[in-house]
Amino acid sequence: MTAAPDPPVALVTCLHFPGSRLAGAIARLEDTSPHVSEIVVVLDGVTDDERREILEWAPLLPKVRILQPRSPLGVANARNLALAAVTSEYVWFVDDDDEWVPDAARVVADSLADGYDVIAFRARYRDHPDSAGRVVDGVDESRGTTAREARRMLLDGTLQGFLWSKLFARRVLGTDPFPDLSSQSDVVGVARALARSHRLRLRPEELYTYVNRPGSITRTSALRLQNLARASDLVVEALADDADPAETDHFRAWFSCSGTVRTVARQRVPLREAMPALRDAQRSARLLARRGVRGDGARMRLELAALRLDPRVAVILGRFAYALLDARRAFRRRAS
Incomplete structure (x- = not known):
């Protein structure tokens, strides 16, 4: 019996001084490798020991590509760099310290085959690793919808601007969709992708868990609060034509x-x-x-x-x- 082909999905993650989380990140990438067509990892700031461990591990998985910018780019620019290297039809952005269903791309394979521009599934949030958490994105229904409705859902909060709860067709992301912001660049990228989209698929499956840990981008007290207003302006700008x-x-x-x-x-x-x-x-x-x-x-x-x-x-x-x-x-x- 012929094995099912790999889903045409590139998994993208950007490592930024992962420390003790590195082993878990590598294990999750290994588990996901059989279920995607490529994995793109950006070393957006790592120690010498971390770099050595990653470069020794990467050749063991032929699907893994390592990108090494000369200096840290920040999460938005690192994602843009990774996107430029993607060759697959779809892209899934994940955070290295979160948890996800390794074969998620196979779970939504029928939606991939139907050629939707964006596939949105449900995601859970945990405020610490031991909590049960709560659903923070997606809807409990399975249906296709127009991009116009999806854009309305983003504006009213029914769909959130998280990247990791969505698979994007590479064609709707364009070039450098993420603005150079230290936080909140993800919602702008989502809005820009939806502005280029025609059809979106809603899926009820919970396929991702965001674990909010000390030191994460949205948790640190050094958060640049003005990014909320700037991102808001950019989202409105992206969706202005039909909003x-x-x-x-x-x-x-x-x-x-x-x-x-x-x-x-x-x-x-x-x-x-x-x-x-x-x-x-x-x-x-x-x-x-x-x-x-x-x-x-x-x-x-x-x-x-x-x-x-x-x-x-x-x-x-x-x-x-x-x-x-x-x-x-x-x-x-x-x-x-």
């Missing part, structure tokens, strides 16, 4: 305004460091309120109202809400 102004205003409200408050509150970014971005978010929230955008749901309405009044009040309320949430989750873990 309704009310849809883009709503996106700015939840992604940039509420997103800034929640990031500062959740990651406990010092207020002195966060105030420039919070003041920008306050001005944006006030402008959106004059257009009639005050948020969907009680929590978002409260966040935006507090932000318009005083960003410090919004952050204090946010930190209190997260403290209650953490206490409730800790109680449930102990009870189970």
Whole structure:
């Protein structure tokens, strides 16, 4: 019996000083290798020992290609570099310290064969390695949809801007889809890909788990908060041709305004460091309120109202809400 051909999918990951996570990353890549057509690994900052271990391992898997920039590029530029080297029909971006179903590309093989521009599946988030987590992206249904609807789903938050919960046809990614931002470049890349797309497939399977660890891009207190506003502008720019102004205003409200408050509150970014971005978010929230955008749901309405009044009040309320949430989750873990 003839073995099924490898799915035409390139797995892309960018390593940035993985340390103790390297062994796990290598094991996951080995497990995934039989189920993709190529693996592209960018060494975007590694120690000499890490480089040596990777270069000794890579020849054991013929599908692996190692890219070694002369100096660290940052995650966005590293992904652009990897994309330029991809030869497969589809691309799947993963983070080396997360977890995924190794044969995910085979699970969605029928959607690959149908030639969809983007295939979106469900992903789970865990705030630490031992938690059960929760679903943070995707929908619990299996159907095709137009790219126009998919773009609306991105703007209203039904689909999130995560890369790892989607397979992209190489043709819709174009050249350098990720802007040179230290964070939030992924949502811009997703928006730009959707702007070039015609058909998207929604899948109900959970195929990826994002494990939020200390030191990750979105968790560090050194996060450049202004990236939220800049990414918001770039997403709106990418989707401007067929997006309704009310849809883009709503996106700015939840992604940039509420997103800034929640990031500062959740990651406990010092207020002195966060105030420039919070003041920008306050001005944006006030402008959106004059257009009639005050948020969907009680929590978002409260966040935006507090932000318009005083960003410090919004952050204090946010930190209190997260403290209650953490206490409730800790109680449930102990009870189970």
